[in-house]
Amino acid sequence: MNVRLLAPWLLVVVAALAYPLALPATGTTRFPTLAECVHVAKTDGDLEVVFGRFDSLAEATDLLSRVLHVGFKGSQIEPDGCGRFKVAVHGIPTPVVGRQVVAEARSVGLTATIEEIR
Numbered sequence: 001m002n003v004r005l006l007a008p009w010l011l012v013v014v015a016a017l018a019y020p021l022a023l024p025a026t027g028t029t030r031f032p033t034l035a036e037c038v039h040v041a042k043t044d045g046d047l048e049v050v051f052g053r054f055d056s057l058a059e060a061t062d063l064l065s066r067v068l069h070v071g072f073k074g075s076q077i078e079p080d081g082c083g084r085f086k087v088a089v090h091g092i093p094t095p096v097v098g099r100q101v102v103a104e105a106r107s108v109g110l111t112a113t114i115e116e117i118r
Contacts, residue, residue, distance in 0.1 A: 037082035039116040046117045047092035049101045051075065051110055053084045060085035070108045072101075081118070090117065 041047045051067050054060040060077045064087045067075045072089050080086040092098045098114030105112040 037080055037084070038113070039118050041092075041095050041098055041114040041116050044094045046090075047095070047098055048088045048090045048115055048117050049092055049098055049105070049112050050115050051087040051089075051105065051112050053080055053086045055084055057085055060087055063087045067110065070110070072105070088115075 037053075038050075049072075051072075052060070052063050054063070057077070064075060064077050067087055067089075074091065075087060075089040077085050077087055089101070092101060092114065095114055102112045102114060
């Protein structure tokens with residue numbers, strides 16, 4: 001058998017056997033918790049107002065339509081880094097401004113949070 005043809009397959013087998021050894025001590029991989037995905041704003045900086053997080057793009061699209069309809073221009077859908085979609089508006093310079101946006105959202109029946117962009 002030709003060693004050149006065998007080498008790539010040998011690498012695949014070694015990687016498949018080594019992967020389980022590289023897993024965390026718990027023996028399984030895991031997704032971040034909600035607490036690890038939400039970074040509540042504590043100081044001035046690059047902040048966003050998040051109107052919601054969703055498992056499906058369709059749900060996020062429904063909320064985005066509502067958010068844009070009531071006047072939160074510039075809002076968009078983006079991945080949240082934890083396997084979900086979030087509807088957010090960026091460009092919030094301070095928590096004080098963020099609280100004003102959250103209050104305005106609440107006045108039109110929306111729920112929102114101020115978060116650090118990471």
